[in-house]
Amino acid sequence: MEIITGYTGKPHVTAEQDRDVNEGIFDTGSFVLKTGSQLAAELVSNNEIKIRDGVLVIQGCTAVIKKNTYDPVTIANGSQGMKRIDLIVARYNKNEETKIEEVTLKVIQGTPNASTAAVPTYKTGDIQSGDLVADMPLYKVTLDGLNVTSVDKMFTVIPTLPELSSNLVKTAVYMNNGAYNIAQSNSEFQGTDFSKKILDNIGLVHNYDSTNYKHTFTVPQDGIYLIHAYMNFQQGVTKQLSLYAKLERNNVEQSRQSKLIGPYNGADFMFLNEINAGDKIRFTVLQSSGSVIQVSGGCRLNIIRMGK
Structure with a gap:
């Protein structure tokens, strides 16, 4: 040598x-x-x-x-x-x-x-x-x-090394802290709890407005983000119903999806959006089953930054 x-x-x-x-x-x-x-x-x-x-x-x-x-x-x-x-x-x-x-x-x-x-x-x-x-x-x-x-x-x-680093695929996984209820509503979307960090190499900042029950995430870097939310129903859903999900950015709706579910134990939603540094994103849901749906502690919010 x-x-x-x-x-x-x-x-x-x-x-x-x-x-x-x-x-x-x-x-x-x-x-x-x-x-x-x-x-x-x-x-x-x-x-x-x-x-x-x-x-x-x-x-x-x-x-x-x-x-x-x-x-x-x-x-x-x-x-x-x-x-x-x-x-x-x-x-x-x-x-x-x-x-x-x-x-x-x-x-x-x-x-x-x-x-x-x-x-x-x-x-x-x-x-x-x-x-x-x-x-x-x-x-x-x-x-x-x-x-x-x-x-x-x-x-x-x-590209330079900093540019390569900034374009790497980065991920974050958050879960809810415990069971909570999604009340029956015909018009109002409700907040979801994804405050328990499992993994985050994106550098998201979790914010919680306890007065209005708003969980949001502040995004640190421009990019294309794939946002996947999985809702796990504690007791399952015994009949068919519509479950709606909405992604907000800075309190403005970006995308909305609906799913006809049941009898299932869960449902997932996926969004692909361009998000800028400093933006606050929020995932909310709406259900119209006529009764309360209880969500278990196994819900996940998976966020993937796919580059610029």
């Missing part, structure tokens, strides 16, 4: 080792990092495109166009009445004799065609296996006659 990030008294870190570490972080593909202008393309003329500053990773090998600068690339003249597709690639090249490595921008010119132009081939290569050339496609340049009609991005910009 050899140390990489440590002092050994002599130069010892190799490009191959650095690429191995990068592949462990970014995977073995090729990407642009979210820094600078992210290698944005600017069409200057039918013969020139500027590639702005940014950092790319091509199979673990990093390369940069310095901040606040650009690299120009030259597009060969088109032909009247012909179509053509060129590729702008970042090319890794290793000199077999000197072992010197470089990454430069290259234009791979396509073949003109009167009707349909084909994308030219490029060398994928495998740097870690010793290939001397490996291309990373950056832009597809389409020419119609003498004019460049489009410059289309072909690479992926990978």
Whole structure:
């Protein structure tokens, strides 16, 4: 075993080792990092495109166009009445004799065609296996006659670690503290008790207004939320009845569902809504059985944040 990030008294870190570490972080593909202008393309003329500053990773090998600068690339003249597709690639090249490595921008010119132009081939290569050339496609340049009609991005910009973390699926599970009754009502939705936290890596804040018997949850982060509520009836329901459920956000109804239930021991409802940070959500129910329904201590509110 050899140390990489440590002092050994002599130069010892190799490009191959650095690429191995990068592949462990970014995977073995090729990407642009979210820094600078992210290698944005600017069409200057039918013969020139500027590639702005940014950092790319091509199979673990990093390369940069310095901040606040650009690299120009030259597009060969088109032909009247012909179509053509060129590729702008970042090319890794290793000199077999000197072992010197470089990454430069290259234009791979396509073949003109009167009707349909084909994308030219490029060398994928495998740097870690010793290939001397490996291309990373950056832009597809389409020419119609003498004019460049489009410059289309072909690479992926990978998100930062905080962005990845913010888009992870997160869950919360709450239950009711004990049995309670859902009174018969023809019009008024009633609050439900989901105040017992079982699991929460979303960071919801449970609020309880004891005067109005309102249980709400404050959402800490924007996102798409899947909200699943399961109502467990302590003694079951012996006849068919309609049970209604409503999701409120900041005291405004967002969605309503109804179910014809019985004879069952429970019922579940599911809502999918976009919710913003700071919003308060509330789940309420209404039943019209003509009698009280007792809810057991086995009710659950499952909330899943599915990303932005």
